[in-house]
Amino acid sequence: MWDNLSLKEVVELTKDPFPSIRKWVKEKGKKVIGSTIPDVPEEVIHAFDFLPVSLIGTDKPLKKAPSRLPDNACSLARSNLELVMSYEGDLFDGFVLPQVCDTTQHLSDIWRIHFPDKYTECFLAPRQVDRPSARYWTKEEIERLISSLSNWTNRKITDDGLNSSIALFNENKKLLKEIYDFKKKNPAALTNKELFSLIKLSMQVDKEEFNKSLKRIKDGLKPQKGEGYTDIVLAGITCDPPEVYALFDEIKLNIVADTLVTGTRYIDGVVAQNGNPVDALVDRHMNRMFFSPIHDNVYRNFEEIKTLYKENNAKAVIYIHIEFCESQEYDLPDLKNMLRKEGIPFHVMDTEYQTLSLSHLRTRLQAFFESLKGGAL
Ligand code: SF4
The missing domain is CATH 3.40.50.11900 (Rossmann fold)
Structure with missing residues (x-):
């Protein structure tokens, strides 16, 4: 489906990729994990045989997000929340949400409350990467994500x-x-x-x-x-x-x-x-x-x-x-x-x-x- 696209088709699909993702998922029988940006190690999600999908907002009208996030919350966060609450939420089997600012911290709590039946994990990347503990912390976080996905899927991944x-x-x-x-x-x-x-x-x-x-x-x-x-x-x-x-x-x-x-x-x-x-x-x-x-x-x-x-x-x-x-x-x-x-x-x-x-x-x-x-x- 995505292996023979022209530039024109890519531009068209980028406007709204979700209908084609739905079709692909149905054909392949795959599950989808969504992540807001940035820095979730999508390779880990892929190694568990999921399709990792970055959530990068929608231009569709806001209907539900304004009642969960205030008007002065960032436009990307409000738009992403709307994308899953009103339009594409059912496509996803779970979410891995990085917390990099106050908005993303609140957002992941709201997400968890709104999708109690879906897998929802946070990814807590260190924000001050010059601290001596940052490297250790990042490694712990990646290993925690692997272990969380393992517990949820009952599968293990190998280094290979x-x-x-x-x-x-x-x-x-x-x-x-x-x-x-x-x-x-x-x-x-x-x-x-x-x-x-x-x-x-x-x-x-x-x-x-x-x-x-x-x-x-x-x-x-x-x-x-x-x-x-x-x-x-x-x-x-x-x-x-x-x-x-x-x-x-x-x-x-x-x-x-x-x-x-x-x-x-x-x-x-x-x-x-x-x-x-x-x-x-x-x-x-x-x-x-x-x-x-x-x-x-x-x-x-x-x-x-x-x-x-x-x-x-x-x-x-x-x-x-x-x-x-x-x-x-x-x-x-x-x-x-x-x-x-x-x-x-x-x-x-x-x-x-x-x-x-x-x-x-x-x-x-x-x-x-x-x-x-x-x-x-
Ligand atoms: S407020 Fe946070 S979530 Fe929104 S764009 Fe800025 S860094 Fe990203």
């Missing part, structure tokens, strides 16, 4: 089984990275929307099948540099709705680097193979790129964005702010000041999962790049 899942997921990331690297140099070969749809769909469908589509798409790409593109760095956690990418495409922005959990932070999560798989998963966690609520150094966000901007010779940094994300709201004032002092053009776009009209974002983005071209920034 987990290493096979790691190899499959690594292959997915390697293919995505090759396509991303190609697109950076050939911005007219595929759009930003197409590239980030490939990444997002990878987080939601069966990789054994989807890797075949990725390989075919990669092999079919033709060099096309195009003209008039402006290279930018995209910073943030997620970038939704997908029409935001279409906006970038419309004004010929070429994303040459990003810090998104649904972007490079995902692709870069390749895990070392052939050693102890749990240790290798711990290494990945300790070495991952910056993510707003998880850090080892308060300057790291700024340093990473500055490095990406300079190394890629980008012309500006666009920051995607998810409405009411408390972590981003803590980061933003300092980040703005530090980037301004460096003379790096910086534009913040406020996004909301249920937004249908992007005209206000378009006007501001166009004005920002007009000023940039005119030398006013």
